[in-house]
Amino acid sequence: MEGDIVQMGAYIGAGLACMGMGGAAVGVGNVAGNFLAGALRNPSAAPGQTATLFIGIAFAEALGIFSFLVALLLMFAV
Amino acid sequence: MAAEANSAAGMPQLEFATFPNQVLWLVLALVVLYLILSRIALPRIGSVLAERTGTIANDIAAAETFKLQAAEAEAAYHKALDDARAAAAKVVEEARAEIQKDLDVAIAKADSEIAARSAESERRIAEIRESANEAVTAVAKEATKDILAAFGVKADARSVTATVNARLKESAA
Amino acid sequence: MAEESGGFAIHPMDQFIVRPLLGGDTVGMFTITNVTLWMTLTVIAVSLVLVVGSRGRALVPTRSQSIAEVLYSFVYKMVEDVAGHDGVKYFPYIMTLFMFILFSNLLGLLPWSFTTTSHIAVTAVLAAAVFITVTVLGFVLHGASFLKLFWITSAPLALRPILALIEVISYFVRPLSHSIRLAGNMMAGHAVVKVFAGFAGALGLFGVLPILAVTAVYGLELLVSVIQAYVFTILTCVYLRDALHPHH
Numbered sequence: 001m002e003g004d005i006v007q008m009g010a011y012i013g014a015g016l017a018c019m020g021m022g023g024a025a026v027g028v029g030n031v032a033g034n035f036l037a038g039a040l041r042n043p044s045a046a047p048g049q050t051a052t053l054f055i056g057i058a059f060a061e062a063l064g065i066f067s068f069l070v071a072l073l074l075m076f077a078v
Numbered sequence: 079m080a081a082e083a084n085s086a087a088g089m090p091q092l093e094f095a096t097f098p099n100q101v102l103w104l105v106l107a108l109v110v111l112y113l114i115l116s117r118i119a120l121p122r123i124g125s126v127l128a129e130r131t132g133t134i135a136n137d138i139a140a141a142e143t144f145k146l147q148a149a150e151a152e153a154a155y156h157k158a159l160d161d162a163r164a165a166a167a168k169v170v171e172e173a174r175a176e177i178q179k180d181l182d183v184a185i186a187k188a189d190s191e192i193a194a195r196s197a198e199s200e201r202r203i204a205e206i207r208e209s210a211n212e213a214v215t216a217v218a219k220e221a222t223k224d225i226l227a228a229f230g231v232k233a234d235a236r237s238v239t240a241t242v243n244a245r246l247k248e249s250a251a
Numbered sequence: 252m253a254e255e256s257g258g259f260a261i262h263p264m265d266q267f268i269v270r271p272l273l274g275g276d277t278v279g280m281f282t283i284t285n286v287t288l289w290m291t292l293t294v295i296a297v298s299l300v301l302v303v304g305s306r307g308r309a310l311v312p313t314r315s316q317s318i319a320e321v322l323y324s325f326v327y328k329m330v331e332d333v334a335g336h337d338g339v340k341y342f343p344y345i346m347t348l349f350m351f352i353l354f355s356n357l358l359g360l361l362p363w364s365f366t367t368t369s370h371i372a373v374t375a376v377l378a379a380a381v382f383i384t385v386t387v388l389g390f391v392l393h394g395a396s397f398l399k400l401f402w403i404t405s406a407p408l409a410l411r412p413i414l415a416l417i418e419v420i421s422y423f424v425r426p427l428s429h430s431i432r433l434a435g436n437m438m439a440g441h442a443v444v445k446v447f448a449g450f451a452g453a454l455g456l457f458g459v460l461p462i463l464a465v466t467a468v469y470g471l472e473l474l475v476s477v478i479q480a481y482v483f484t485i486l487t488c489v490y491l492r493d494a495l496h497p498h499h
Contacts, residue, residue: 051333054478054485055485058432061432061436062431065431065432065436069435077088088264090370091267091371091372091438092371093268093278096284098279098280099282102281103286103287103290104286104372104373105376107293107351108351110294111350112343112347115350116347118302119298119301120323122305122306123301123320123323125308126308127320
């Protein structure tokens with residue numbers, strides 16, 4: 001019984017952790033959208049900034065991966 | 079959940095017992111890959127790329143020299159063409175001068191011949207006229223003598239001649 | 252847990268298990284495992300592409316030589332652009348990292364394969380190698396003045412200690428995020444594919460829908476594999492630039 005409650009808590013926590021992925025989605029969308037807006041205003045400067053774009057996306061996405069990791073840890077490792 | 083079938087328990091990523099194994103093989107793989115890349119692959123590809131850049135640069139330089147040579151050849155061709163044109167004009171000029179000279183000589187010769195012929199003709203006309211005049215004078219004298227004789231006048235030869243001459247001069251005038 | 256609720260038998264994490272290949276149950280340090288197999292295959296694949304592909308040394312490249320040259324100039328340009336001209340010295344090291352990660356990711360997408368880069372242990376070693384190299388390089392090249400990396404002189408004096416603290420923390424979080432990003436991406440993608448594949452098995456005739464989804468996710472995973480290799484490499488270049496030019 002007690003184990004069931006712990007398991008339930010772990011699953012609920014995993015589900016809650018997955019909400020963090022939404023944040024990562026917003027972040028990645030923000031980075032990409034702003035890049036596109038800037039690139040449309042000044043297309044000649046865009047190719048030089050693609051590296052920065054990917055770095056930005058990677059940083060934003062890493063946080064979503066962290067939340068996914070927390071969910072996995074709660075489901076499989078707790 | 080920890081009691082699932084075979085080793086599905088938990089995350090395999092957190093099976094710390096497998097870490098030394100993974101790290102060992104990873105380090106080995108990386109070292110081998112690094113040696114292969116830094117000793118064989120990368121110098122080879124780098125040299126091929128450098129060679130290609132060099133070849134392209136050389137080819138562009140060669141093309142540049144060829145272009146210069148072509149321009150030189152074109153200039154030489156134009157020069158040769160101009161020279162040939164000038165020579166041709168000179169030849170034409172010379173030929174024209176020659177012909178003109180011949181023509182002049184021929185015209186001069188023809189003129190002199192014409193002059194000679196016309197002088198001859200004039201002389202003969204003059205001769206003919208002279209002889210004609212003499213004949214007329216003679217005939218006139220004879221006729222006058224005969225006419226006077228017919229009228230029974232013994233004409234003085236000298237006065238007849240003078241009168242006829244005067245009359246002829248009058249009509250010639 | 253899945254059996255308890257719905258009756259499917261989906262084990263999305265089973266594909267990441269490290270197994271001895273030549274019999275036996277325990278995984279010791281020198282055991283030949285699937286890790287060994289797939290890392291060896293990665294090394295062989297990279298060698299095939301870069302060494303065998305370029306063996307012609309042709310002035311006008313063949314198709315395989317073009318691939319090798321494109322990869323070479325792609326990474327070379329990245330190192331030169333991001334880390335600066337004096338970063339070119341470390342190009343073989345970065346190329347090794349890039350090719351290893353790229354081919355591990357791509358080979359991991361083959362069915363029944365094992366993705367070495369989905370393991371924290373592997374990516375942590377990769378990231379730690381970069382972190383240690385970069386830190387040691389910074390101190391060797393600049394001595395104690397490498398610490399000025401954390402002392403932002405363009406900020407107001409009052410803020411500098413706080414910023415320094417943040418900078419130091421972020422510096423030490425770098426290897427963590429560097430490694431977890433790669434492992435997490437690989438693990439997440441493969442687990443998602445496996446979950447969808449499990450649905451396909453359970454749904455019978457309607458399994459077509461999950462199969463379509465798997466196809467789409469697989470395409471996304473191809474993209475992610477390449478992008479994560481690129482991101483890992485470009486972050487390595489960024490860290491290298493910090494070590495070579497700490498004064499910005």
